[in-house]
Amino acid sequence: MSKHTDCYQCETKLGKIAIGLNKKLLDVNSKRFYCLDCLAAYLEVTVDELLAKVEEFKELGCKQF
Ligand SMILES: [Zn+2]
Numbered sequence: 895m896s897k898h899t900d901c902y903q904c905e906t907k908l909g910k911i912a913i914g915l916n917k918k919l920l921d922v923n924s925k926r927f928y929c930l931d932c933l934a935a936y937l938e939v940t941v942d943e944l945l946a947k948v949e950e951f952k953e954l955g956c957k958q959f
Pocket of ligand 1: 901902903904905906928929930931932933
């Protein structure tokens with residue numbers, strides 16, 4: 895399992911949702927994991943939009959979340 899549980903930028907501890915999003919939206923093999931705030935900034939979207947994505951993935955039956 896991944897040991898990347900801190901945000902690459904701000905070192906915030908990452909939750910399951912943040913880690914799942916990183917894997918979905920960024921390279922699965924990436925060494926850089928971002929918290930929701932930093933991921934939103936990186937992708938130039940809002941945190942709300944990210945959370946909406948999570949709901950979408952859940953509805954698609956994604957087991958990442
Ligand atoms: Zn961060």
